[in-house]
Amino acid sequence: MKYTLMKKLRIYLDTSVINFVFADETPELMRITRDFFERYASRYELFVSEIVLDELERTPDRVRRDAMLQLLTAQHVTILPIDTRTDVKCLAGRYMACGIVPAAKIADALHVAYAVICEMDIILSWNFKHLANVRKEAQFASVNLEQGYTRPLRLVSPLEVEYEED
Numbered sequence: 442m443k444y445t446l447m448k449k450l451r452i453y454l455d456t457s458v459i460n461f462v463f464a465d466e467t468p469e470l471m472r473i474t475r476d477f478f479e480r481y482a483s484r485y486e487l488f489v490s491e492i493v494l495d496e497l498e499r500t501p502d503r504v505r506r507d508a509m510l511q512l513l514t515a516q517h518v519t520i521l522p523i524d525t526r527t528d529v530k531c532l533a534g535r536y537m538a539c540g541i542v543p544a545a546k547i548a549d550a551l552h553v554a555y556a557v558i559c560e561m562d563i564i565l566s567w568n569f570k571h572l573a574n575v576r577k578e579a580q581f582a583s584v585n586l587e588q589g590y591t592r593p594l595r596l597v598s599p600l601e602v603e604y605e606e607d
Contacts, residue, residue, distance in 0.1 A: 450563060452485045453556040454518065456496040456548075457567040458599060459489075459509050470567060477565075477599040478516060485563075485602075487518045490529075490555040492548050494520065521559045529554040535588060541580045546571055553581050556594055563595045565602065573598045 461467065461474040500506035512518075533550035536542050542550040549571040556564045566572040578596045585594070 449484065449486045451488060451561045452563045452565050452602075453488050453490070453521075453552065453559075453561040454493065455552045455564060455566040455568060455572060456493050458565050459493070459497065459512060461567055461599075462512055463505055463508055473599050474567075477602065478512070481602065482516055487516055488521050488559065488561060489513060489518055490521045490552065490559075491523055491526075492551045492555065496548060521555055525555070525558045528558050532557060532584075532588060532590075535584050536581065539580070539584055541577065541584065542571055553594075553596075557581075557585055557590050557592070560592055561594060563597060563602070565597060565599060567598055569598070572596050573601075 458474060458477075461470050462478060464471045464474075494510075497506060497509050500509065513520075529551060532554035533542075533547065536550040536553060537544055537547065542553075549568065552566075552572065553564060555561075564572060571577065573596050578594075581594065581596070585591075
């Protein structure tokens with residue numbers, strides 16, 4: 442029996458996923474990431490935050506930077522509202538205070554906080570150290586519950602997003 446979802450899952454894309462579309466230096470991860478965008482991304486609602494845009498804007502290679510920004514438009518990626526910024530900063534601060542994310546990696550804490558505050562279902566990331574791993578997922582969930590955020594959030598890589606058969 443095949444089940445269909447009533448609504449599309451909401452996926453927050455961290456900067457690494459967008460970068461790996463153009464990562465010639467890692468051809469296998471580039472292929473997997475491109476495959477996600479070419480074959481499966483339309484099955485989801487895709488989002489980024491101002492943090493992602495800021496990170497992309499700092500890309501030194503202008504051609505690559507422009508291509509990454511154009512990808513967001515081509516994939517109909519929604520930019521999350523900045524009116525949640527105060528709540529996002531507070532929640533990110535809790536993640537760092539609890540030692541989940543080091544202070545030097547504040548952007549990673551902000552990515553998760555945006556996803557939680559804006560009620561995403563999934564964060565998609567190639568960042569296995571600070572985001573896409575089961576230990577971090579459990580740690581973030583613990584803080585989220587402590588702070589009153591009960592919606593589950595999965596932190597996964599493009600390899601782990603369940604694809605439907607074509």
